[in-house]
Amino acid sequence: MSQPATKKIEVLTSQVRIAAVNSQDYICLTDIARYKGKATTDDLIRNWLRNRNTVEFLGLWEQINNPAFNPVEFDGIKMQAGLNSFTLTPKQWIERTDAIGIQSKTGRYGGTDAHADIAFEFAAWISVEFKLYLIKEFQRLKDSEQLTLGWDIRHNLAKINYRIHTDAIETHLIPPELGNAQTSLIDASEADVLNMAPFGQTAAQWRRQNPSEKGNIRDQATGAQLVCLSNLENLNALFISQALSQSERLSRLNQIAIGQMKMLTSDERTQRITEVRNRT
Secondary structure, three states: OOOOOEEEEEEOOEEEEEEEEOOEEEEEHHHHHHOOOOOOHHHHHHHHHHOHHHHHHHHHHHHHHOOOOOHHHHHHHHHHOOOOOOOOOHHHHHHHHOOOOEEEEOOOOOEEEEEHHHHHHHHHHHOHHHHHHHHHHHHHHHHHHHHHHHHHHHHHHHHHHHHHHHHHHHHHOOOOOOOHHHHHHHHHHHHHHHHHHHHOOOHHHHHHHOOOOOOOOOOOOOHHHHHHHHHHHHHHHHHHHOOOOHHHHHHHHHHHHHHHHHHHOOOHHHHHHHHHHHHO
16 A cells, blocks of 8 residues: 655654645654654653543544544543543554544554644644744645645646647648648747747757756746746737738737736746746
8 A cells, every 4th residue: 555645844853744645734743752752752642642631632623524433432532531540542542433633554654643733732732832833834835835836737727728829720820731740840930939929039049058958948937937928829829810920920929928027027926936946
């Protein structure tokens, strides 16, 4: 069975793993416990589970989020919680109540994970300072993921728009019965129309000026240029359907690109897209 993809954040002096489980974030309690005692992580988690307040919190969380939670077993556990003789392990809690908020794993990737709601409670029990820094770093990770998601959406949008653009070329510019070589020549010419409008040069010209760069002219584009290019692809497809000449289309697209680039480069959101691309 494959392990869920994990990410790591640095909290004070500890690395904390975060796994996606059914689209929910589960934080490793074992990693959090290491901040308090590297050799006693299991004991710390069990001691936390012995606490009556902990049991009541876990039970309430499960009742809100888990339709299959076993309330009868929970009531029995809650009655014993806090007694000197009371003990509870993560595995026992899961098996007796059908809980989903905590997961216990063995083997190489073993440890105890918990939903972020629960993990923050455990972190507070370990150290209030650690909890605050954990929340801060966790939020930093989620903000970064949102920025990356925004870049992915725009990147995929550019791909879709390019498909619309090439379809328009095939419909309005390519005569019937042309071979693949002739078609590719027309496609390359139209690609350079789009490159010239926002970049001021063709792909070949850029390659000659940047022989050591990886990828192509569009791979090195800024966030503002990519957003502009996405818009120009749709407009060029429209201009092609209107039977405008290539020179006229290039002139119009260039003027549109100048206006859009002035606006986009002053918008800090497009600058942040570029920053995320540079980090990934």
